[in-house]
Amino acid sequence: MKEQNAILEVNGLEVAYGSFKAVKNISFNVYGGEIFGLLGPNGAGKTSTLSAIEGLLKPQAGQIAICGYDIQQKPLYARANMGVQLQSTSFQPELTVTEILQLYAGVYGLSLSQHQLQAILKDIKLEDAASKRFGQLSGGQQQRVSLFITTIHEPQLVLLDEPTTGLDPQSRRQLWARIEAMRDKGHAIVLTTHSMEEAEAICDRIAIIDHGRILTIDSPQSIIDEHRHQPEVIQASRKGKITLEDVFIGLTGAAVRS
Numbered sequence: 709m710k711e712q713n714a715i716l717e718v719n720g721l722e723v724a725y726g727s728f729k730a731v732k733n734i735s736f737n738v739y740g741g742e743i744f745g746l747l748g749p750n751g752a753g754k755t756s757t758l759s760a761i762e763g764l765l766k767p768q769a770g771q772i773a774i775c776g777y778d779i780q781q782k783p784l785y786a787r788a789n790m791g792v793q794l795q796s797t798s799f800q801p802e803l804t805v806t807e808i809l810q811l812y813a814g815v816y817g818l819s820l821s822q823h824q825l826q827a828i829l830k831d832i833k834l835e836d837a838a839s840k841r842f843g844q845l846s847g848g849q850q851q852r853v854s855l856f857i858t859t860i861h862e863p864q865l866v867l868l869d870e871p872t873t874g875l876d877p878q879s880r881r882q883l884w885a886r887i888e889a890m891r892d893k894g895h896a897i898v899l900t901t902h903s904m905e906e907a908e909a910i911c912d913r914i915a916i917i918d919h920g921r922i923l924t925i926d927s928p929q930s931i932i933d934e935h936r937h938q939p940e941v942i943q944a945s946r947k948g949k950i951t952l953e954d955v956f957i958g959l960t961g962a963a964v965r966s
């Protein structure tokens with residue numbers, strides 16, 4: 709991680725829906741070459757935070773800059789530096805993999821030669837599925853197409869909302885490897901996840917959010933070390949050793965959110 713290179717700056721972010729404040733004074737930076745995880749129980753404010761970063765909703769207060777461009781003041785510049793993973797349901801199920809790749813390349817003003825297309829299909833391990841319809845792909849295959857399209861314009865900031873939910877362990881590992889490869893190329897990656905295992909496996913830093921506030925922000929191991937002696941964390945421990953999940957439950961409480 710290169711500390712000097714803040715790709716995403718979030719400062720004093722507040723998001724409200726009517727009179728309800730979903731995000732309350734959240735600040736964090738994400739740097740080139742790091743994977744940053746947003747963790748929190750259902751309703752904590754993760755998606756609201758991502759939506760504000762994407763510029764899909766106007767914050768009640770605070771500033772968000774992507775590569776120095778304010779998302780509200782300079783949305784086109786900010787978005788040019790950002791890749792947002794689309795949900796699989798956003799793609800036309802009747803289009804083939806090739807058609808989808810060509811379509812989205814076109815959206816970003818790129819035209820793919822036959823040679824480039826073959827290289828991409830090989831890279832995302834879908835050589836044999838080039839003419840398959842998107843709707844006929846497995847969940848893991850759809851995620852690979854979706855992740856590739858997110859980064860087709862080589863954005864500096866990549867936003868992934870629960871990228872591996874529903875994938876089998878093999879597909880999840882493969883997606884982790886792709887996300888890590890993006891990190892190693894210098895992209896800044898922000899992802900949300902409910903998987904503590906995922907956060908520990910690939911995130912360089914995480915923020916645990918609850919009720920719209922950041923409770924703690926650091927590397928997974930530092931967060932475990934910092935909170936391992938708290939009584940709520942020890943009480944949450946199930947395996948005799950303190951895990952990130954124990955800290956998460958200890959900090960956010962064991963009650964299921966409505």
Ligand SMILES: Nc1ncnc2c1ncn2[C@@H]1O[C@H](COP(=O)(O)OP(=O)(O)OP(=O)(O)O)[C@@H](O)[C@H]1O
Binds near residue numbers: 728748
């Ligand atoms: N469009 C909306 N109108 C009103 N309230 C909303 C809206 N979107 C979200 N909320 C509320 O804002 C709070 C934060 O929601 P958000 O979707 O950001 O949480 P989350 O951390 O992404 O949750 P999850 O893990 O369930 O996806 C919740 O209480 C939610 O009910």
